[in-house]
Amino acid sequence: MKLLRYGPPGLERPGLLDAGGAIRDLSGLLADIGPDTLSPAALQALAALDPQRLPMVDGAPRLGTPWRGIGKFVAVGLNYGRHAAEAGMAIPAEPTLFCKWTSCISGPDDDIVIPTGCTRVDWEVELGIVIGSRARAVDEAGALRHVAGYCLANDVSERQYQIDRGGGQWGKGKGFDSFGPLGPYLVTADEVPDPQDLELWLELNGERRQTGHTGDMIFSCARLVSECSRVMTLEPGDVIITGTPAGVGMGARPPRYLEAGDVVTLGGGVLGTQTQRVVAAG
Template sequence: MKLMRVGAKGAEKPAILATDGTIRDLTGIVGDIDGAALTPEGLARIAAVDPMSLPKLDAGQRVGPCVGKVGKFIAIGLNYADHAAETNSPIPKEPIIFMKATSCIVGPFDDVTIPRGSEKSDWEVELGVVIGKEARYVDEADAMDHVAGYCVVNDLSERAYQIERGGTWDKGKGCDTFGPIGPWMVTRDEIADPQNLSMWLDVDGHRYQNGSTRTMIFGVAHLVSYISQFMSLQPGDIITTGTPPGVGMGQKPQVYLKPGQTMRLSIEGLGEQSQTTFAYAG
């Protein structure tokens, strides 16, 4: 199933993409595409309904973030061997964990705001893993039972804030609009192998990232198990799992986002995003 949320910001309706490409209203079946709907019981309730029997929604509506009320937005750094190489970083011995503020989450086609004073805003296409069942001290062999599905994430980053301003990475990762997710949350049964998905990102039509989840250092099952040793994972939490090479910081010379540019990005089977950048106007 491809689950989504459509409508104005703060008033999104839960929806499903039907096989004919129409968007169907899940209002009345579930309250939202959130933790409660993403449990095994919630997904079974949705799966029991014929999407073609549901009201059709206007395809021209805004597509919101594919998961609502996200409790934790957990990110993994330097998780692709080829990306670590382009940044001259050693291969991590254990996953690098940091948090993205949930307030950075926006829809897949919403505008991206370059923060005030930023000169090093960067892009990162990433596989998002959506939790559907509480995970606490989970063995790797059982980890996938706790995954509801997957989505595209653009893990935008302000590199100067992240690296040059002291402390942890979080301050360069949680800026408003720095977490587009969607367009859909694709349920786990539709993705045969999350470690074999092609992915790409363009800026103004130039292909910067062209990679595959095959080069992940730590795979999805390992990450779910590993993170659950340090914090419980709850339904609706999202893990964004790292990026392949081709980020702006890795270019020679380095290239960073400017106002008025357009990013397009996609992961095989998970749909496509597009965002236009704007300068902060507050």
């Protein structure tokens, strides 16, 4: 299934995407898509529905984050070798973890807002792992049993705050408002039999900037869920974004950072696509 939420910010309604690409309304069956919806039993019940019997949503409404109630937004740094090289950093021996503030979360096609005084805002297409059942100190072999599904993410980053002003605190440059687009869908795990077999790409103003494959990750999705679960309890609704392939603006020669008026488009096969317009803070 491809679960989604549609409507104005703060007033989103639950829905799903049918086989023909139409949005079907779920609000007659559940109030919203949240942590309780992501359990294996709840997803099984939703999968048993006939989408053709659900009301069709007219037009092309705004899509919000596909689920609410994200308690932890965990990110992984330097998880592709070529990206580590373009950043001038060593390949880590263990996953590099940091947090994005949940206040940065936005819909997949919402604007990216350049904060006042910031000049080094960058893009990063990533695969997101959505937790469906509590995971605490789980082994790698069983880690993916705790995953409800996957989503597309853009780990928008302000490099000056991340690197020059961070003092090693990457979160300083990662959590500005609008820096966490997620979606358009939460694609349930049954539709992603191998999360290490997904293409990722990103374009800036129609020019390809990133092309990658999750099979090139240094640490697999199963390893990341296991490692995270050893240093925190992962709860339903938590999301882990898994690192970006090469091609970020910081790695270009000369560097190319986002400017007002730019359009960023990114995709990941079954995960769908995002498109964000870049605007200056008002």
